[in-house]
Amino acid sequence: MTRQGGVGDANIKDKLRRRRSSAGRDAVVSGSRLKSRVSWAAAFVLALGWLAVSFLPFAFMAINAFKGKFEMLVKGVFEMPESWYPANFIEALTGGYWSFFKNSVVVVAVALTALLFISACASYPLARFRFALAKPLYGLIVACMSIPIHITLIPVFKMTTQMGLYDTIWAMVGPYIAFAVPISVFILTSFMAAIPREIEESAEIDGCSKYRMFFRIILPLSTPGLSTLAIYNGVNMWNEFIFAYTLTQSQKNQTLPLAIWQFQGQYSMNTPMIMAVLTLTVLPMILLFIVFQDKLVKGLTAGAVKG
Numbered sequence: 001m002t003r004q005g006g007v008g009d010a011n012i013k014d015k016l017r018r019r020r021s022s023a024g025r026d027a028v029v030s031g032s033r034l035k036s037r038v039s040w041a042a043a044f045v046l047a048l049g050w051l052a053v054s055f056l057p058f059a060f061m062a063i064n065a066f067k068g069k070f071e072m073l074v075k076g077v078f079e080m081p082e083s084w085y086p087a088n089f090i091e092a093l094t095g096g097y098w099s100f101f102k103n104s105v106v107v108v109a110v111a112l113t114a115l116l117f118i119s120a121c122a123s124y125p126l127a128r129f130r131f132a133l134a135k136p137l138y139g140l141i142v143a144c145m146s147i148p149i150h151i152t153l154i155p156v157f158k159m160t161t162q163m164g165l166y167d168t169i170w171a172m173v174g175p176y177i178a179f180a181v182p183i184s185v186f187i188l189t190s191f192m193a194a195i196p197r198e199i200e201e202s203a204e205i206d207g208c209s210k211y212r213m214f215f216r217i218i219l220p221l222s223t224p225g226l227s228t229l230a231i232y233n234g235v236n237m238w239n240e241f242i243f244a245y246t247l248t249q250s251q252k253n254q255t256l257p258l259a260i261w262q263f264q265g266q267y268s269m270n271t272p273m274i275m276a277v278l279t280l281t282v283l284p285m286i287l288l289f290i291v292f293q294d295k296l297v298k299g300l301t302a303g304a305v306k307g
Contacts (some may be wrong), residue, residue: 056283065089065275069281072271092263097280099252100259103169108237109277111176115233118177119184124214125298126185126201127192138189144182153246160247171247172255178241180233190220191225231292233242235285 036159126138156175165171203213241257248254267273
């Protein structure tokens with residue numbers, strides 16, 4: 001009886017220990033679930049706040065673009081239009097918008113293509129080769145990011161005039177490339193440095209030259225980083241105003257930011273008309289971002305983990 005009683009007490013103690021450990025595990029699991037729910041709720045609230053900050057100005061601009069000339073003054077800027085009035089967009093599209101749009105597309109396409117190629121060619125040796133001047137050159141390029149654009153306006157203007165490029169769409173290509181190279185090399189060098197060196201070693205064993213390796217291996221693997229740079233720099237070039245204003249004079253050579261300037265002077269009392277021009281100017285970049293947003297995210301995260 002004593003032995004059976006001792007065995008029974010041991011079983012009871014073992015069951016109590018199991019219950020306590022199970023209760024502890026349940027408490028830990030419930031606590032982690034609660035933290036996860038709180039984190040998701042906080043992230044959701046922050047995402048809604050960011051959506052409101054980002055989307056509401058565009059919605060305000062687009063809605064007011066459909067109002068009549070004096071409707072904003074009579075009924076207020078936050079009310080919906082009585083009737084969706086498309087004449088503002090029609091007048092903007094027929095009032096020279098397409099000329100500004102074509103110039104912007106040509107300038108951004110040429111400057112962006114040249115920028116990506118130059119940045120890739122500069123980043124490859126800085127990221128993959130080992131030579132004495134690699135770090136000083138990289139530091140010098142990165143230091144150029146601190147140069148203010150505005151202090152170069154007069155030298156760039158004189159250089160453009162002497163080269164015979166003033167008041168042409170090609171006058172903007174050089175400054176756009178020059179001021180975007182430092183940040184592009186900075187991002188792309190870090191991205192290319194994260195590519196495993198075993199890939200290059202295998203290609204060298206197969207007899208692949210450095211030039212072929214760059215165009216056939218490194219450049220295709222850097223596509224996410226190049227896509228990120230294309231979106232980032234493309235938006236900046238599309239919205240750039242100061243160089244376009246300084247280096248062009250005639251309307252036939254001006255880009256979309258100057259179209260806003262021209263329409264604002266022409267329709268200073270017609271605010272919905274200006275809103276329509278702003279909407280047409282912003283819309284192409286928004287559509288491009290929606291289409292290529294996955295590549296932007298991949299480009300921002302692909303180089304974060306090495307190997």
